[in-house]
Each structure stands twice: as C-alpha cells, then as structure tokens.
Amino acid sequence: MPPFAVEFVYVVSGFLFVLGLKRLSSPVTAPQGNAMAAGAMLLAVVATLLDQQIISYGTLAAGLVVGTVIGALLARLVKMTAMPQLVAVFNGFGGGASALVAAAELLREGGANPGAAEAGAAAIGILVGTVTFSGSAVAFGKLQDLLTQRPVTFPLQKLVSGLVFLALLAGAVMMILGEVGPEMLLAMGGLAFLLGILLVIPIGGADMPVVVSLLNSYSGLAASAAGFVLGNPLLILAGALVGAAGLILTQLMCRAMNRSLANVAFGAFGGGGTVAAGDEGERIVRRTGAEEVAMLLGYASRVIIVPGYGLAVAQAQHEVKKLTDLLRKRGVEVVFAIHPVAGRMPGHMNVLLAEADVSYELLLDLDDANGAMERTDVAVVVGANDVVNPEARKPDSAIAGMPIVDVDRAGNVVVIKRSLSPGFAGIDNPLFYLDHTLMFFSDAREAISDLAREVKEL
C-alpha cells in the first residue's frame, strides 16, 4: 500500500472515531458507536500492516495474537462489579504501551538524532504513560481489595512526590538538550513509575471514580504524546479525544462530591477519620423487619430506591429487579435514584442495574430524583450512606456541599444496612435517627429477597 493511501485511511479512521464517540452519547445509538470506533481501529491497524515501510511481520503477528487472547479473555470473564478494576487495567496497558512506543522510537539505532520537539514529546509520553501504568496498577490493587482502601500516607509525602516530579522535569529538559540514551530513558521511566504510585496511594477508596477518570484521560494524553514523537496525526487526534473525555468525567465526579481535584489528589480523604459523635445525647433508632417494610412498599403509590455500592458488593441487583417487578405489578411506581458516585467509577451503578435487566428509563439522576422526592411515599436506601447523608447540608461538615439524594424529604425512609457504621467519609449519618426513618439491619441481598417474598404474600 503506497504511503498516501495509508495516510488517507488514517483520515477515514479519525473521522470514524469522532463519529463513533458521538454515537456513544445515547443509549440507542451507543452499540453502533462502539462498533464504529472498533471498525476505525481495525482499519487503521490493517492499513498500518500493509504499509510498505514495514519489513518484519513475525514479532508483530506474535504480539497481536498474544494481546488479542489476553484482552478477549479479560473482557469475557470479568464480572460487572469488577468493571472499574478492568478499566483501570486497560488504562494501565494503554498508558504503558504509549510510554514504550515513545522510548522505542528514540532508541531506534541508525536513525537520525531526534530533534528537540520529538525528544520533548517523548519525555511527556514516557512520563504520562508510565504514571498511568503504575497509577492504574495501584488503583487496581485498591479496587480489587489487594491493597487497603484507606489513604496511605507517610511523613513528607507531598515533598517526596514534588521532588520526584522536579527530577522528572529536569530529565525532560536533559532529553530535549539531546541526552536520549537508554540509561536516561530508564531513569525517566523508573521515576515516573514511582510518581504514579506516590500519586495514587494517598487516595481513599471512595474517591476511586475520580482516579479512574483521571487515569483514563492520562492514557489518552500519553497516546497523543506518542503521536507527536512519531509525527502521526491519527494518534494525536484519537489520544486527544480520550484525554478530553477523561477530563470531563473527572470534573463531573469532583463536582458530584463538591471537592476540587487538588483536594481529591492531596486531601487523603476518607476512611481514616474518626466518627464525629453528635452531642445530641441519646439517639433513638427505629428498627424494622421485612414484613413491616413490605406493607409500607406494597401499599405505597410511589417508591424511590437509592442503590449504593453495598448493593453491588452483596450482588443484590437481581433481587432488586425481582422486587421492582412485583411492586410494579401491584401498581406501585418504582424508580431508582442514582448518585453520580454511587459505584466505583462513573456510571457503574447504571451498568449493574442494566445487567439485572432494569430499564435505563427507570434510573433517575440526582436532580430528577430530588425533584420527585416530595411526592414519594417511601425512599429505600440500599447499601448507600454518604450520598444520602444530610450532614452535607451543614457548612462545617467534612462532606459539606456534596450534592446528596434528599431521601429525608420522602414520606418514609427505609435504610437497609448491616450496621450503623459510617461510610467511606467516616462521619456519622443523622438520617438514621430521624423520626420517619426505619432501619432494616441486614445484608442487602437477604433483605431484598425477604422483602420480595413478603410483598408476594400481601
């Protein structure tokens, strides 16, 4: 295939990436969008393989086969609850690949010495790509419970991270000045690897949606940087699209917690705090059981279910679907209120409910759900805590200003939870002690299937 033909296919491929991403923005067209983007990728890869410059196919074929087998197995076997981990893994591989491409190109023997622009782009590619790689590995460890969910901090942590970053900047300058030997690139990669770890370990489990979004953005930016090194506009284009997508999701997640990115990155928030005991003296909790809640739900006209990560952990989404169907059959209107950070990555809860066959039209976002709350007879909170904590309305609270689902404004509130223990944010939840709140202490899955049974007998 002559060079101009390859370039032309790249243009078509870039066009299809943009179109595919556009189609991904509506549930109806999204499957097409994904197929289009995949087709664009296939086109680009095939055109590249037919490129006249390519002289050795053996290692390429081996690499492609190995990668395809691993990728397909991971995609097929992963559970939907583990989706955040998998996306973290894929982010990491993408970022790592971009760093390796940038380094491999600089180390090409017999090639012309790289110019300043190429070396600078390679420095950025190695830095961002490797940070994505090691940062994603740590995020994977936290999401998979291999590492502690709590923020890991040590004295002078910010100073150490700052020094590592300065060393990387110095290295980038040396690379631009022409120092691009293997030792230099290895040092850059090693330092960036360290920086990725340092940046993610102080971040708590509840903030993982932000981390995953940000790493997603980085993996795109690293691909763009690799594109600058190779002088390949398709890499620059596709990488920038992904970089922008990740940044927007990062921003949305931060807004959903009313915290700045800097606060998420350096705040070491969540898990470590002590429970701030209220001074309200003896507080009374109203306990309840399946029978009472089933009566409440069965004779309600409007019910809102607020699912949290606890629901996913208990694998209760199928039971929830069963209960929803039973209630709807009785004429009860049931909808779901989805807080943006309800799962471990943006939109995670929606996927889990979709897996259980709950129609996406029943899933309300925060504003719609709160708008409907006054007209709601019963709000059922399943395995969620911080996202329904009225403390967020108090200006001096640790979660002040975080948008919450206003379940306390519903006629009745039922909280299904194992115990009174605080959520990730580590603060007490006054919702549990309200007069119209009933606490149903149980495992989410057991509670919901008991409820379904009781509703059937009404």
Place this chain on the structure above:
Amino acid sequence: MGAWILGLYVFVLSMMVGFELIRKVPPTLHTPLMSGANAISGITLVGALLVVGEGGGRWTVILGTAAVVFATINVVGGFLVTHRMLSMFRKQD
C-alpha cells in the same frame, strides 16, 4: 510551519471536539463511554506496529513488541467489554 505545529493544531481541535461530544453524555452511559474511550486510546497500537515493523535495533524491537502486546490488550479487551455492557442496556418492555 513545522510538522509539530500541525500536530498541535490537531491536538487542540480534537480536545475541543472531545469536550463538546462528551459533555452531553447521560450518566447512564458514563461507564461504557469510559471503557469505549479507553479502547480508542489503544490507538497507540498503530504507533507500536510502525516502530516494530520498521525494525532498527534490539531495544526498539523489544520495547516495541511489548507495546504491541499491551496496546492490543487495551484495544481488543476495551471494545469487547464495552460491547458486552452496551448489549445489557435496554428500554422498558
């Protein structure tokens, strides 16, 4: 005008296109969007193929081949898992 300036144009404009496209995505699709976008970032596979394909030294081939494997995992896994997720989304019957 240098090639890298043209690259910068592509970069800046693509970022703007990305911002405009993604801003309107409903929360329901955030996870598939992210995994789909993630698969697109595997475009670095094209770079890896070019680097290895042109040969040129042991280091280039070793690092480049590792990059081919990594990027292929990203691309194949990313698109497949996005497809799997999207096929679960359906309207009320």
